[in-house]
Amino acid sequence: MAEFLNRIATKGDAAAFRDLFEIYAPRVKAYMMRQGADPATAEELAQETLLTVWRKANLYSGDRGNATTWIFTIARNLRIDKLRKETTWVELPEGRDEEASDDPLPDERAEVKERQKRVQAALAQLPADQHEVVVLSYIEGLTHSQIAERLRLPLGTVKSRMRLAYLKIREAVEDLK
Amino acid sequence: MTIAHHPGLENLMSCSAGSMPEAFAAVMASHIGMCPVCRMELVLMHDIGVELFSSLAPSPLAGKIPIMAMHRAEAETGGNAAPGRSPDGLTAGGMPVILVQYAGDELDKVAWRRLAPGVQHFPIALSAGAKGNLRLLKIAAGRAIPAHGHRGSELTLVLRGSFRDETGLYGVGDVADHFDETEHQPVADPEGGCVCLVASEKKFRFKSVVAKLFQPFTGL
Numbered sequence: 001m002a003e004f005l006n007r008i009a010t011k012g013d014a015a016a017f018r019d020l021f022e023i024y025a026p027r028v029k030a031y032m033m034r035q036g037a038d039p040a041t042a043e044e045l046a047q048e049t050l051l052t053v054w055r056k057a058n059l060y061s062g063d064r065g066n067a068t069t070w071i072f073t074i075a076r077n078l079r080i081d082k083l084r085k086e087t088t089w090v091e092l093p094e095g096r097d098e099e100a101s102d103d104p105l106p107d108e109r110a111e112v113k114e115r116q117k118r119v120q121a122a123l124a125q126l127p128a129d130q131h132e133v134v135v136l137s138y139i140e141g142l143t144h145s146q147i148a149e150r151l152r153l154p155l156g157t158v159k160s161r162m163r164l165a166y167l168k169i170r171e172a173v174e175d176l177k
Numbered sequence: 178m179t180i181a182h183h184p185g186l187e188n189l190m191s192c193s194a195g196s197m198p199e200a201f202a203a204v205m206a207s208h209i210g211m212c213p214v215c216r217m218e219l220v221l222m223h224d225i226g227v228e229l230f231s232s233l234a235p236s237p238l239a240g241k242i243p244i245m246a247m248h249r250a251e252a253e254t255g256g257n258a259a260p261g262r263s264p265d266g267l268t269a270g271g272m273p274v275i276l277v278q279y280a281g282d283e284l285d286k287v288a289w290r291r292l293a294p295g296v297q298h299f300p301i302a303l304s305a306g307a308k309g310n311l312r313l314l315k316i317a318a319g320r321a322i323p324a325h326g327h328r329g330s331e332l333t334l335v336l337r338g339s340f341r342d343e344t345g346l347y348g349v350g351d352v353a354d355h356f357d358e359t360e361h362q363p364v365a366d367p368e369g370g371c372v373c374l375v376a377s378e379k380k381f382r383f384k385s386v387v388a389k390l391f392q393p394f395t396g397l
Contacts, residue, residue: 026237031230039239072227144188159185166222
């Protein structure tokens with residue numbers, strides 16, 4: 001994917017954009033629908049996400065994290081801005097933190113891959129009740145109070161499930177830091 | 178600045194997910210700008226979001242892929258690699274950088290409004306649909322901080338001075354993360370007082386409780 005982005009960035013390669021669009025736009029659309037957008041709005045937001053990628057491709061550099069991370073970040077911000085019509089107070093690092101990538105290690109790319117693999121595995125191994133609250137937060141965009149309401153749980157239970165889920169995932173990658 | 182009290186990890190996750198109610202996200206973002214520890218956690222939390230996003234079943238598009246060649250002319254060129262605002266701590270005047278456009282860049286020049294003896298505030302407007310509220314709160318030395326048998330969540334970040342309650346001492350950069358019905362009675366630093374940024378879920382009900390809560394702190 002990074003290769004597509006580099007071709008878009010350096011050559012304005014419309015064919016590369018087309019490939020990228022075919023891969024990512026349907027996924028962004030699915031994300032927006034899970035976040036509560038109707039199909040037409042979700043599709044518009046998917047288009048807008050990918051158009052942002054097109055416009056900003058020259059700001060992307062392969063060592064700042066992978067294309068999926070970057071596209072997801074754009075989609076997440078667009079959702080807050082357009083779907084919730086709120087200010088995006090907490091900006092996310094687009095890729096790795098600058099403090100971390102100032103000093104790129106030769107095997108950093110391998111390490112990123114390894115971390116993704118472990119996060120994936122740790123997520124898959126979460127107890128169902130913990131996995132559920134994480135998905136409701138990240139994919140359905142619910143606040144803790146809304147999750148508590150949806151699942152008919154005390155707010156404190158939702159919060160402790162989120163925390164436990166994170167601690168397990170963090171433990172799974174601890175030695176990579 | 179040594180930060181002793183961080184917000185709950187679950188609240189950082191909610192920020193990473195983009196699911197934090199706006200007033201709370203503003204307090205979190207102000208803290209994150211001051212706190213490298215929480216910034217590191219956010220990096221990993223972001224990986225969780227990316228992973229979940231990657232595993233979504235794609236939803237086919239009804240429309241066509243836009244033709245891009247036409248638009249290339251409007252491509253953005255070079256420049257700043259960080260789009261949007263990125264929080265990086267406090268201004269020289271003690272204001273979280275991300276709040277400058279709402280409240281100016283110096284705590285000393287905020288247009289404080291008197292709320293009660295020894296207590297001033299400056300409400301910060303949120304987006305039209307946002308619930309809860311966000312304000313700067315300035316408490317005179319030794320005063321009790323009001324509105325604390327709270328109903329609903331509350332998140333407080335210290336910007337200047339300190340306060341103390343049953344759970345400890347909160348200095349600059351520290352976050353008091355109260356989501357339940359905890360009864361607590363924070364008291365501003367007996368010498369320097371305290372300036373905080375406070376998000377709360379429910380409207381403050383100062384007027385009705387002012388008389389009860391605002392006795393000057395005389396215990397020291």
